[in-house]
Amino acid sequence: MDPRLQAHRAFLPDQTELARLEMQAAHIRTLQHGRTGEHLPNQSHSHFLGRGLDLEKVRAYSPGDDIRAMDWRVTARTGKPHVKIYREERQRVMVLLVQASGSMLFGSAVTTKLAQAARMAALLAFTVQRRRDRVSVLFSGDLGGVEIPPSSPREAMWRMLDFLSSGDNGSGQPMPWGQRLASMPAGRTVVMVSDFIGWDDDAWQGLRQAAARHRVSAVQVYDPRECAIPDMGLARMSGPEGGVPFLINTGHRRAREAYAACWEAHRQDLFRRLALARAPYWAVSTTDDPSVCVGQMAGLLAH
Secondary structure, three states: OOHHHHHOHHHOOOHHHHHHHHHHHHHHHHHHHHHOOOOOOOOOOOOOOOOOEEEEEEEEOOOOOOHHHEOHHHHHHHOOOEEEEEEEOOOOEEEEEEEOOHHHHOOOOOOOHHHHHHHHHHHHHHHOHHHOOEEEEEEEOOOOEEEEEEEOHHHHHHHHHHHHHHOOOEOOOOOOHHHHHHOOOOOOEEEEEEOOOOOOHHHHHHHHHHHHHOEEEEEEEEOHHHHOOOOOOEEEEOOOOOOOOEEEEOOOHHHHHHHHHHHHHHHHHHHHHHHHOOOOEEEEEOOOOHHHHHHHHHHHHOO
């Protein structure tokens, strides 16, 4: 049992709030269906879900084949063009990767970043519920690693809250999410919900590799006090992921400006790395209504 997760329980959504989030997701679906026009019968399109395809075979190229399906390795080896043939999964799966690390336990107002990430995950899951698609959740970070296998959105969310509220850190080790995503069928929609603090080169490489195989989006969860701090005298702070504590005199204007500049540098680096991976970006603070962010994601991903 991780004591940090146990102390975090009070900020998590309860049964009543989970039901409210499910209702909000239904409202988002209604708005999006009206916004995107007429839907043809038997269409299995979803605003959030990718193709969810399994590789069935590789065969020689025929005129009219989609060039995006070219298997360049086989083409180079044989000297003749070949394409990949996929089989669509009967049920599509959306993967929610939630960062479960010490930095996500921070919150200066009504909630913490991890609790807000849980609300985002619930809204995203419930938004695809109408298609009877499945949701998988991966938790990774210094709080432990847990994988919730593909299941109904409602079951996945209950299991997610059970993990967060129980303080059980699963394996006790960070989830090797890069390897896990690489082993999944190509074409899934992956939404990474994180503050992206403390990510090393291996994590960014994992994101790029995932983006090459799946449809990856990123949601940055942040707290307003991470962007700027008020004049509150001498304050004790910690570095990323519970680093060595230090004192900062917030009464000095230059100290506050340097603090804000560090945040802006982090944000610009995040923009650059996500752009390289061609991963769409959204942000939600601990004081925002997460349903607004999910509504924006639905509209953009529909195109």
